[in-house]
Amino acid sequence: MANIQKYFEQFDEDIRLKRFDENQMLREKRDAIHRRLREKFEAMRRAGADIPSFETFNQGSYQMGTGIQPAEGGEYDIDVGLRFNCDQTKYSNPVALKQVVADALEGHTSIPTRMRRSCVTVYYKQNGEQAYHVDLAVYVYAHANSSRLVIAKGEHGSGLGDRKWEESSPQELCDWVENRFSNKEEEAQFLRVIRALKRWKTEKFKTDGQNAPSGIGLTVAAGQWFVPSIKRPFSGPIAFDDRTAMRAFVDRMVREFHLAGHKTDGSSLYRLEVRVPVVPHGDIFERMTSGQMSTFRDRLIQLRDQLDAVEHELDPVDACTRMLKEFGEAFPVPDKSKTGAVRGIATTTSGTSA
Amino acid sequence: MESLLLTDGGRREFLRGLIRMDGYEIGVRVELPPTFPLCLAKVFIDSISPRVERRPHILTDGRLCIEAESDLLLDVHDPWGILRETLVRAHRLLHQILTGDRAAEFARELISYWKGSPRGLPVPCFVAPDDRPRLTKALYFEELLLAVADDPREPARFSPDFSRLPPCTLRNAIYIPIDPLAGDPAFHPDKLATLSELRKYVRALPSRDGRVLDKLLGRSGKHSPLVILGVRRPEGERALVGIQFHDTRGGHPLAHEGNGGSVEKIELQRRDAPFLASRGGADPHLRGRKVLLAGCGAVGGYLAMALARAGVGSLTLVDGDVFELANTYRHVCGIARNGMPKVFGLRQEIERLVPYITVSPYQQRLEAFLHERPQTLDSHDLVIAALGNPTIELELNRRIWSSHRNAPALFCWLEPLGLGGHALLTHGRASQSPARGCLECLYDHPVRGAALENLAAFAKPGEAYTRDSFGCGGRYLPFGDLDAQNTAQLTARLALRVLRGEVEGAPLQSWKGDARAFLQAGYEVTSRYESQTGAFAETLAYIRPDCAVCQT
Numbered sequence: 001m002a003n004i005q006k007y008f009e010q011f012d013e014d015i016r017l018k019r020f021d022e023n024q025m026l027r028e029k030r031d032a033i034h035r036r037l038r039e040k041f042e043a044m045r046r047a048g049a050d051i052p053s054f055e056t057f058n059q060g061s062y063q064m065g066t067g068i069q070p071a072e073g074g075e076y077d078i079d080v081g082l083r084f085n086c087d088q089t090k091y092s093n094p095v096a097l098k099q100v101v102a103d104a105l106e107g108h109t110s111i112p113t114r115m116r117r118s119c120v121t122v123y124y125k126q127n128g129e130q131a132y133h134v135d136l137a138v139y140v141y142a143h144a145n146s147s148r149l150v151i152a153k154g155e156h157g158s159g160l161g162d163r164k165w166e167e168s169s170p171q172e173l174c175d176w177v178e179n180r181f182s183n184k185e186e187e188a189q190f191l192r193v194i195r196a197l198k199r200w201k202t203e204k205f206k207t208d209g210q211n212a213p214s215g216i217g218l219t220v221a222a223g224q225w226f227v228p229s230i231k232r233p234f235s236g237p238i239a240f241d242d243r244t245a246m247r248a249f250v251d252r253m254v255r256e257f258h259l260a261g262h263k264t265d266g267s268s269l270y271r272l273e274v275r276v277p278v279v280p281h282g283d284i285f286e287r288m289t290s291g292q293m294s295t296f297r298d299r300l301i302q303l304r305d306q307l308d309a310v311e312h313e314l315d316p317v318d319a320c321t322r323m324l325k326e327f328g329e330a331f332p333v334p335d336k337s338k339t340g341a342v343r344g345i346a347t348t349t350s351g352t353s354a
Numbered sequence: 355m356e357s358l359l360l361t362d363g364g365r366r367e368f369l370r371g372l373i374r375m376d377g378y379e380i381g382v383r384v385e386l387p388p389t390f391p392l393c394l395a396k397v398f399i400d401s402i403s404p405r406v407e408r409r410p411h412i413l414t415d416g417r418l419c420i421e422a423e424s425d426l427l428l429d430v431h432d433p434w435g436i437l438r439e440t441l442v443r444a445h446r447l448l449h450q451i452l453t454g455d456r457a458a459e460f461a462r463e464l465i466s467y468w469k470g471s472p473r474g475l476p477v478p479c480f481v482a483p484d485d486r487p488r489l490t491k492a493l494y495f496e497e498l499l500l501a502v503a504d505d506p507r508e509p510a511r512f513s514p515d516f517s518r519l520p521p522c523t524l525r526n527a528i529y530i531p532i533d534p535l536a537g538d539p540a541f542h543p544d545k546l547a548t549l550s551e552l553r554k555y556v557r558a559l560p561s562r563d564g565r566v567l568d569k570l571l572g573r574s575g576k577h578s579p580l581v582i583l584g585v586r587r588p589e590g591e592r593a594l595v596g597i598q599f600h601d602t603r604g605g606h607p608l609a610h611e612g613n614g615g616s617v618e619k620i621e622l623q624r625r626d627a628p629f630l631a632s633r634g635g636a637d638p639h640l641r642g643r644k645v646l647l648a649g650c651g652a653v654g655g656y657l658a659m660a661l662a663r664a665g666v667g668s669l670t671l672v673d674g675d676v677f678e679l680a681n682t683y684r685h686v687c688g689i690a691r692n693g694m695p696k697v698f699g700l701r702q703e704i705e706r707l708v709p710y711i712t713v714s715p716y717q718q719r720l721e722a723f724l725h726e727r728p729q730t731l732d733s734h735d736l737v738i739a740a741l742g743n744p745t746i747e748l749e750l751n752r753r754i755w756s757s758h759r760n761a762p763a764l765f766c767w768l769e770p771l772g773l774g775g776h777a778l779l780t781h782g783r784a785s786q787s788p789a790r791g792c793l794e795c796l797y798d799h800p801v802r803g804a805a806l807e808n809l810a811a812f813a814k815p816g817e818a819y820t821r822d823s824f825g826c827g828g829r830y831l832p833f834g835d836l837d838a839q840n841t842a843q844l845t846a847r848l849a850l851r852v853l854r855g856e857v858e859g860a861p862l863q864s865w866k867g868d869a870r871a872f873l874q875a876g877y878e879v880t881s882r883y884e885s886q887t888g889a890f891a892e893t894l895a896y897i898r899p900d901c902a903v904c905q906t
């Protein structure tokens with residue numbers, strides 16, 4: 001194969017987003033929301049409302065280092081945690097607390113704030129168009145004198161069973177992802193492959209986004225099964241092989257699916273179960289239907305086969321073109337002229353003489 | 355200051371004076387050669403009174419042999435000092451001549467007193483002196499003595515001149531080791547050329563050797579008998595001189611008191627392998643070693659010659675190619691063997707220049723050679739590949755590792771445009787099994803599915819460095835003769851250390867050249883080239899714990 005590692009890294013360079021600490025725009029949005037809530041709550045308290053104090057904390061892909069630029073037409077998605085200093089007995093209906101947050105932010109931007117099942121979402125415009133949104137997850141403490149958190153689940157119209165405080169360990173999950181690999185090269189490859197797979201699922205589920213596996217689902221799966229592929233030759237730089245590492249991980253996921261039944265047309269249904277490594281240890285893909293899961297599996301198989309085909313392409317142009325089909329237009333394809341003559345895998349130039 | 359009228363009409367100035375020492379009065383003449391002070395002054399002994407008959411270190415023209423000048427460093431800014439110290443040295447030597455052990459000095463200088471025989475040229479001698487009387491052979495053309503040799507085939511092998519001679523007659527000669535100093539405090543070389551005196555030294559042999567000699571004397575032919583004397587010097591080793599008996603009466607003149615004959619001094623020129631090797635800086639012990647060299651191109655050519663000159667006794671050459679004019683400027687054979695198969699041309703060139711080596715040429719590709727002779731890797735002491743073809747070299751590497759009995763192997767190769775060269779030893783001796791590390795360790799895919807790369811490379815892999823030479827199949831890697839010599843030298847040094855059992859492990863050695871020409875051609879170097887600080891590097895770091903060849 002033409003060695004496409006440098007194109008892989010170029011692709012990552014183009015799609016990756018910096019973490020909170022390095023990303024001023026993210027910090028500003030987060031801090032503006034924080035100020036807005038603080039001011040609103042203060043005013044409400046002066047009017048006699050009983051609203052507990054809160055802190056914000058970073059969670060989600062930006063914190064883990066798996067954040068990517070939205071694909072063409074997509075939106076930035078910022079995750080912020082709101083931790084209220086009370087226990088769950090104060091709000092028997094978690095939607096009530098989410099409503100307080102949503103109300104406080106109403107009018108913060110020109111687009112109405114929306115309450116969703118696991119968060120409150122604030123939308124932002126850029127150049128007159130909706131450009132990104134901030135998902136605010138609302139947490140309280142599970143018990144008085146406990147440091148364990150519960151997250152507010154449910155929205156207006158949710159059945160009673162869907163409105164609940166659910167055990168959650170957002171920071172522990174971040175820590176788990178961040179500490180998967182202590183070696184910095186291995187961690188870098190781990191994160192590059194996750195980011196690429198997140199872009200891949202955005203591309204592959206462009207028309208049916210609601211059926212896509214979540215980014216955090218891919219991240220946790222990678223945390224379980226990713227094996228780095230890095231060579232350290234006795235001379236020269238470290239050689240990353242992201243394609244091989246990704247291929248192995250995708251293959252592992254495919255093999256982890258199990259038969260879960262049959263569709264009415266007789267075709268098989270599969271499920272992939274990935275246990276969250278922190279409390280509450282649920283299946284990260286539990287909300288996906290078996291039909292969605294089976295589609296996910298089919299597309300993983302396509303990806304694996306495409307990665308195999310890439311391995312056997314002689315010309316980097318052809319190899320990158322295959323990658324582009326899976327990962328979208330952001331994957332760079334070199335000019336024919338730049339790659340020069342096509343050289344073999346098994347028949348290369350030796351550069352030696354005697 | 356006096357002056358001397360020279361025979362050619364010139365004049366030379368000299369100082370004349372008298373030295374009194376040790377009860378002698380010595381007339382001394384000191385002459386400054388025209389090249390003085392680049393050399394010592396010449397000191398001549400004109401007279402010694404009272405007369406001393408046999409005086410070592412004084413040549414026939416009276417010149418005193420002050421120490422050999424070649425290992426002196428003269429301070430030309432101090433000519434007076436040089437002159438003064440010349441006289442001090444002369445004084446010291448005279449004292450030694452007049453009072454010291456003259457017999458020992460004569461034994462030491464024997465060869466120089468054996469000169470001046472009327473025959474003119476010394477006779478080539480292929481006799482290795484030892485401590486027992488024995489027969490050796492003399493080669494005659496009619497009555498002309500051409501050579502003496504323990505093995506009569508050696509003169510022809512030594513020099514092509516001998517092989518062109520008409521058939522020679524082979525006669526027995528007798529080698530006799532003598533120790534004249536043991537019983538004669540008044541030894542002088544002239545005594546060896548006197549039949550009666552010579553008999554005394556021969557009779558002084560230990561009785562066992564005497565009995566052996568008596569038998570040999572009885573067997574020597576009717577023709578004028580030849581004796582080679584191995585004369586023991588004070589330091590223990592033996593000098594060789596010859597004696598040809600003429601006009602013999604009775605049997606061998608040394609066999610019986612009653613036999614007679616006249617004596618002719620024969621000056622011998624030693625050409626035996628141990629003598630030449632040790633005098634020429636070669637290692638006599640390497641004569642028994644067998645090296646297989648695959649690839650007789652630029653590097654292989656120099657390598658073969660270097661090993662021959664180091665004293666390796668047996669070389670097997672394998673190469674299927676024929677010398678072409680394109681090889682002219684970077685092959686040890688130059689233009690001399692154009693059109694010949696490389697193995698035969700190289701053999702001729704080696705045999706033309708170096709004696710005592712057996713070169714076995716095989717004009718075929720290494721793969722074919724190994725296929726026909728599967729035992730060959732076991733029957734050599736070292737295998738060297740200078741093929742410039744990593745595919746075949748990796749195959750050789752695998753074959754070498756297929757049996758623990760196989761010889762160590764050395765791989766060497768060149769980088770383009772003077773960037774450097776490398777030598778890798780594998781399958782060498784380690785304390786238990788062959789030391790880990792092999793050519794396979796060096797070749798790896800940077801990413802899965804990518805092409806193999808040589809991890810030692812100085813030139814960025816994947817680039818085509820060969821140039822087109824106006825024709826189909828005529829691509830070549832640009833490098834110069836000195837690059838080939840450098841790589842050959844690196845490899846040869848490592849090879850000799852391997853043959854002497856001095857190398858542990860499987861080192862990779864690299865020499866780093868100047869990158870200017872390479873960079874000017876628009877190419878890129880590897881980080882290994884950049885990170886190497888000196889011109890030379892040796893490493894074991896290349897060894898891969900997961901190597902499929904050497905770690906199984």
Ligand SMILES: [Zn+2]
Pocket residue numbers: 790791792793794795796898901902903904905
């Ligand atoms: Zn190896």
